Amino acid sequence: MSTLPLLDVEHVTMRFGGLFAVNDLSFTAQPKAITAVIGPNGAGKTTLFNCITGFYKPQIGRMTLNHADGPVLLERLDDYDIAAKARVARTFQNIRLFARMSVLENLIVAQHHKLMRASAFSLAGLLGLSRYSKAEKLAVDKARHWLDRVGLLDLADEDAGSLPYGSQRRLEIARAMCTDPVLLCLDEPAAGLNPKESLELNSLLTGIRDEMGIGLLLIEHDMSVVMEISDWVVVLDYGSKIAEGAPALIKDDPAVIHAYLGEPDESEA
Amino acid sequence: MAGANLKAALKDGILGAVVAAALALPMLGFRLVDSASALTLATRFDWVAWAAAIVGLGRFALCLLRQAVPADRVPVLPDLGAKFPKARLVAGWAMAGFALALPFLPFADRSLVDKATLVLIYVMLGWGLNIVVGLAGLLDLGFVAFYAVGAYSYALLATKLDLSFWLCLPMAGVFAAGFGILLGFPVLRLRGDYLAIVTLGFGEIIRVILQNWVDFTNGPNGISGIPRPSLFGLVFTANAPEGKTTFADYFNLDFSGDHRVIFLYFVILALALLTNLFTLRIRRLPIGRAWEALREDEIACRSLGLNPTMIKLSAFATGAMFAGFAGSFFATRQGFISPESFTFIESAVILAIVVLGGMGSQIGVVLAALLLVGLPEWFRELQQYRMLAFGGAMVLIMLWKPSGLLSHRAPTIRLGKGATP
Numbered sequence: 001m002s003t004l005p006l007l008d009v010e011h012v013t014m015r016f017g018g019l020f021a022v023n024d025l026s027f028t029a030q031p032k033a034i035t036a037v038i039g040p041n042g043a044g045k046t047t048l049f050n051c052i053t054g055f056y057k058p059q060i061g062r063m064t065l066n067h068a069d070g071p072v073l074l075e076r077l078d079d080y081d082i083a084a085k086a087r088v089a090r091t092f093q094n095i096r097l098f099a100r101m102s103v104l105e106n107l108i109v110a111q112h113h114k115l116m117r118a119s120a121f122s123l124a125g126l127l128g129l130s131r132y133s134k135a136e137k138l139a140v141d142k143a144r145h146w147l148d149r150v151g152l153l154d155l156a157d158e159d160a161g162s163l164p165y166g167s168q169r170r171l172e173i174a175r176a177m178c179t180d181p182v183l184l185c186l187d188e189p190a191a192g193l194n195p196k197e198s199l200e201l202n203s204l205l206t207g208i209r210d211e212m213g214i215g216l217l218l219i220e221h222d223m224s225v226v227m228e229i230s231d232w233v234v235v236l237d238y239g240s241k242i243a244e245g246a247p248a249l250i251k252d253d254p255a256v257i258h259a260y261l262g263e264p265d266e267s268e269a
Numbered sequence: 270m271a272g273a274n275l276k277a278a279l280k281d282g283i284l285g286a287v288v289a290a291a292l293a294l295p296m297l298g299f300r301l302v303d304s305a306s307a308l309t310l311a312t313r314f315d316w317v318a319w320a321a322a323i324v325g326l327g328r329f330a331l332c333l334l335r336q337a338v339p340a341d342r343v344p345v346l347p348d349l350g351a352k353f354p355k356a357r358l359v360a361g362w363a364m365a366g367f368a369l370a371l372p373f374l375p376f377a378d379r380s381l382v383d384k385a386t387l388v389l390i391y392v393m394l395g396w397g398l399n400i401v402v403g404l405a406g407l408l409d410l411g412f413v414a415f416y417a418v419g420a421y422s423y424a425l426l427a428t429k430l431d432l433s434f435w436l437c438l439p440m441a442g443v444f445a446a447g448f449g450i451l452l453g454f455p456v457l458r459l460r461g462d463y464l465a466i467v468t469l470g471f472g473e474i475i476r477v478i479l480q481n482w483v484d485f486t487n488g489p490n491g492i493s494g495i496p497r498p499s500l501f502g503l504v505f506t507a508n509a510p511e512g513k514t515t516f517a518d519y520f521n522l523d524f525s526g527d528h529r530v531i532f533l534y535f536v537i538l539a540l541a542l543l544t545n546l547f548t549l550r551i552r553r554l555p556i557g558r559a560w561e562a563l564r565e566d567e568i569a570c571r572s573l574g575l576n577p578t579m580i581k582l583s584a585f586a587t588g589a590m591f592a593g594f595a596g597s598f599f600a601t602r603q604g605f606i607s608p609e610s611f612t613f614i615e616s617a618v619i620l621a622i623v624v625l626g627g628m629g630s631q632i633g634v635v636l637a638a639l640l641l642v643g644l645p646e647w648f649r650e651l652q653q654y655r656m657l658a659f660g661g662a663m664v665l666i667m668l669w670k671p672s673g674l675l676s677h678r679a680p681t682i683r684l685g686k687g688a689t690p
Contacts, residue, residue: 053572084574092572098565101558102680109562110573115555126550136682144684156684179573 004066006031006215007052007183012061014047014239021047022058023239029183029232034209034216036226036247039236040259045219046093048236049187052217053090054079067182084113089181091172093188093219099161103152103171106160107143108136110178115139146174150204166197170204177208183215184208190222198222202229227251235259278332286325293320357675361632368538372531379527384646386534386602390595391642393541395622395634396548397591402620403629404548404557405584406564408465411452411472412619415445415589417479417611419596424492424606425485434498434601438594445593446586448475453585457578460567472616479608491607497529498536498601505529533602540598544591545631551587553681560584561629618642621659625666627673636674 005028014022022044029035037045050056052063054077063074065086072086082088098106108115118135119126147153150170155163160171169189176184189205190198206229209216220226226233226247233250235243237259243250250256297316302309368389372382394416401409422441426432432440456467479486486492497505503516505528516532517524551557559580562570567577600606622641626633640662645655666674 055568055571078576079571080574080576082574083572084576090572092569096566096569096572098562098569100565100678101561102683104682104684105558105561105680108682109558109570109575112555112559112573112575119555126547126554132554140682140684147684153684157680175573 004071005029006066007217008062008064008066009048009052010062010064012048012051012058012063014044014051014056014058020239022051022236025061025236025239025241027234027241027244029215029217031182031215032209032213033231034205034218034229035232035234036218036220036230037234037236038220038223038226038250039242042238043236043259044239045236046187047239049090049185049217049219051075052082053088053185054082065183083179083181087179087181088183088185089176089179090185091169091176091187091189093191095165095168095172097160097168097172097175100159102157103147103160103163104140104143104156106171106175107146107178108139110175111139111142142178143174146177149207150174151200166193169193169197170201173204177212181214183217185217187219188221189218190220190225193222195224198225201225205229274333274336278329278336281332282325282329285328286321289324290317290321293317357632357679364632364635365542372534379530382527382530382534384643386530386537387646388638388643389534389537389541390599390602391619391622391638392635393537393544393595393598394592394619395626395638396541396544396631397588397595398619398623399588399626399629399631399634400548400551400560400591401584401588402623404552404564405560405581407581407584408461409468409585409588410465410613410616410620411468411470411475412588412592413611413613413615414452414472414475415448415592416596416599416615417475417608418445418448418589419593420600420606420611421479421486421492421596422593423597423600424495427496427601428492428494434496434597438597441597442590442593445596446590449585449587449589450582452589453582457581469613469616472611472613476608476611479611486608489608491605491609492600493605495600495604495606497604498533500532505532533598537595537598537602540594544594547591548631556580556583558681621663625663625673627670627675627677629678630673630675633673633675 007029009028010026012022012025013020025044025048027035037048039045047056051058052074054074058075061075065072065074065088067086074082074086074088077086083090098109101109115132115135119132144153144156147156150167150173152163152167152171152174155167160168163171169192173184173186173189186205190201193201202225205216205218208214218226218230230247233243233245233247234241235250235253235256242255242259243253245253294317297320298312298314300311300313302311368385371377371385394412397415398409398412401407401412419441422444423434423437426437426440427434452468452471456464459467480489482488499505499513500516502513503519504510504513505516509515509518515524516522516528522528548557552561559570559575560583562573562575563577563580563584570577570580599610603610618641622634622637625641626635626637641659644658648655
């Protein structure tokens with residue numbers, strides 16, 4: 001891995017009052033790879049995500065996203081610019097869809113900037129110029145592609161809020177992908193999925209990695225997902241990194257086992 | 270079983286009667302009588318008894334009815350929009366056609382056209398506010414401020430600088446939109462109730478300024494002698510002023526005051542339809558979808574790269590612009606404006622129109638405006654019961670259709686048809 005990492009997190013510290021939610025954390029995420037961030041509840045995983053996607057501003061540290069055309073410092077951008085300019089997309093632990101808009105509309109909103117430019121800030125669209133309808137057709141095609149990928153093509157005109165839970169999760173991923181991200185951050189994508197849905201998610205995520213060539217950053221509790229698909233695992237506990245490495249190594253790391261299960265019994269050892 | 274039901278209903282009825290009596294005692298039970306010598310207090314406890322009896326019996330009957338009819342058979346107003354998606358389109362065109370023909374129908378007299386003009390002003394204001402509240406989900410209780418800005422913009426430009434209505438109309442829209450942005454900035458971080466309170470304050474600030482800046486706005490005395498609009502230079506007066514032609518002369522008609530009333534009606538109809546067309550169109554455009562997305566979830570918007578600041582400001586500005594147009598029309602129609610026309614109750618009525626109609630529904634706004642503005646105009650004699658009917662309508666709507674008369678939302682784009690290459 002001589003090339004630059006996709007995301008380079010250096011010494012990031014996020015304090016809430018006296019609590020160090022994330023404490024001097026450094027790690028990298030490679031392109032075309034799935035990096036999983038795991039750790040017990042309250043380890044600071046979601047806080048880290050919120051720092052990377054700009055919802056929190058860390059007090060200390062630097063987060064560099066290396067695009068093909070140069071690095072971008074994430075901590076200097078507003079959250080919406082991180083999505084629009086740095087092209088980091090995310091999903092949420094508690095699904096955040098536009099519930100009363102249709103599935104297709106959710107994916108069209110995700111392509112807002114492209115459509116805004118095409119419609120000259122909606123003016124061309126207001127006058128009904130063909131330039132906008134062409135752009136809209138492209139946007140619909142992209143939405144159709146992702147709906148097909150996540151298996152929601154038949155439900156495109158339904159309200160997003162009326163979908164079953166598993167479908168909402170997949171729709172959120174599809175919506176994030178419609179923003180053309182270089183880094184996709186997934187906050188517990190397998191939470192609440194049944195084993196079959198979980199397997200489908202695995203193939204969807206590895207498919208995104210292999211075909212789109214983007215980096216994925218994943219928070220997950222479901223170890224079957226983490227061990228199966230991730231290329232690199234970062235383990236957090238109390239805001240600090242306690243281990244990182246390939247999944248097979250992490251599984252047997254004593255510090256990780258300690259963080260998850262506590263001190264092993266003398267008798268058992 | 271039946272006995273228990275009867276007992277429960279009886280208990281409910283008695284409770285209702287007691288509550289009604291307690292409420293009615295101070296309101297109906299005593300009355301100040303102004304006799305020649307002094308004020309005396311008269312009692313009318315029979316009224317209280319009547320009120321308690323009516324409420325108690327009503328409650329008793331309602332209770333029995335509820336037990337007799339299973340819950341799922343309680344009549345609910347059907348959602349016509351969802352059942353017949355085409356019906357809405359047909360109804361829209363039919364209403365537009367009727368509105369166009371209205372002044373020429375045999376039963377249309379001057380007062381009817383005048384009332385219809387007033388209703389149309391509120392329809393337009395409702396449609397304007399619908400952009401802010403219905404689409405972008407920003408609860409605005411001070412919408413009348415922009416209406417006032419539009420009205421005063423035209424009145425001042427016309428009386429001080431002698432500019433024509435058609436030149437001032439876009440300017441009034443621009444001024445109102447400017448004030449929309451001005452209001453937008455401080456409230457960017459607020460949502461829901463807090464936003465409502467600040468916008469309420471903003472509405473009052475504008476009114477108080479208009480009232481107290483006497484040098485500029487002539488204060489509570491208002492501005493009178495606001496010029497009437499012309500039709501391509503043709504004026505609607507009996508005798509043409511220097512260098513002008515009257516409408517009646519030009520078309521060889523006998524002068525009639527009705528011409529102006531009908532002309533004004535068509536002006537507001539055109540403005541209102543323009544507002545409607547704009548809203549229908551913008552809903553299908555990126556900015557309109559962004560407004561709706563903002564209403565649904567601001568954090569998700571941010572995560573998709575949508576800048577909430579721009580989205581909110583554009584919604585405030587657009588809604589305010591249409592209020593500005595409506596305001597300048599109001600000024601030219603009345604010929605006289607004062608701060609009294611722009612009180613909070615106006616904001617409340619406009620908001621009620623939007624909420625009652627069903628947030629985001631264009632036809633719902635028309636129905637609600639007819640209900641809230643039209644009916645009280647036709648039943649002027651019942652003036653004192655107007656607020657009673659108003660409150661009653663609100664309660665009924667909240668019971669039967671909590672999301673408004675027509676609340677079905679159709680997607681702005683479908684994969685099924687049209688989109689297929």
